[in-house]
Amino acid sequence: xxxxxxxxxxxxxxxxxxxxxxxxxxxxxxxxxxxxxxxxxxxxxxxxxxxxxxxxxxxxxxxxxxxxxxxxxxxxxxxxxxxxxxxxxxxxxxxxxxxxxxxxxxxxxxxxxxxxxxxxxxxxxxxx
Numbered sequence: 001x002x003x004x005x006x007x008x009x010x011x012x013x014x015x016x017x018x019x020x021x022x023x024x025x026x027x028x029x030x031x032x033x034x035x036x037x038x039x040x041x042x043x044x045x046x047x048x049x050x051x052x053x054x055x056x057x058x059x060x061x062x063x064x065x066x067x068x069x070x071x072x073x074x075x076x077x078x079x080x081x082x083x084x085x086x087x088x089x090x091x092x093x094x095x096x097x098x099x100x101x102x103x104x105x106x107x108x109x110x111x112x113x114x115x116x117x118x119x120x121x122x123x124x125x126x127x128x
Contacts, residue, residue, distance in 0.1 A: 005064035005091040012084040048081040060089040075122035
């Protein structure tokens with residue numbers, strides 16, 4: 001317990017990153033592209049897709065362990081990410097159990113900006 005996966009730095013994101021992600025995902029919500037629209041709903045500017053941040057978190061998990069052992073991956077979105085923000089993906093083992101000769105390893109996950117504001121909290125389970 002207490003073992004941490006290597007931290008992954010992501011960002012800063014720019015407008016082109018959002019366009020490319022939208023093409024891949026089909027998420028063309030105007031809060032990601034239209035500054036005036038974003039302002040009409042109370043935002044200062046366009047925001048980064050939460051699922052894009054989640055994808056980077058998933059990639060950091062996949063880079064830390066064999067993805068074939070992954071049994072569960074879930075997240076909770078906590079705050080928005082602005083363009084040009086730099087983020088850090090972290091993960092720490094919170095529990096290790098045994099089940100019929102296999103280990104169940106649970107990791108607590110977190111994505112935060114350089115000021116410590118949490119963007120995503122998550123959990124993943126590996127069965128090894």
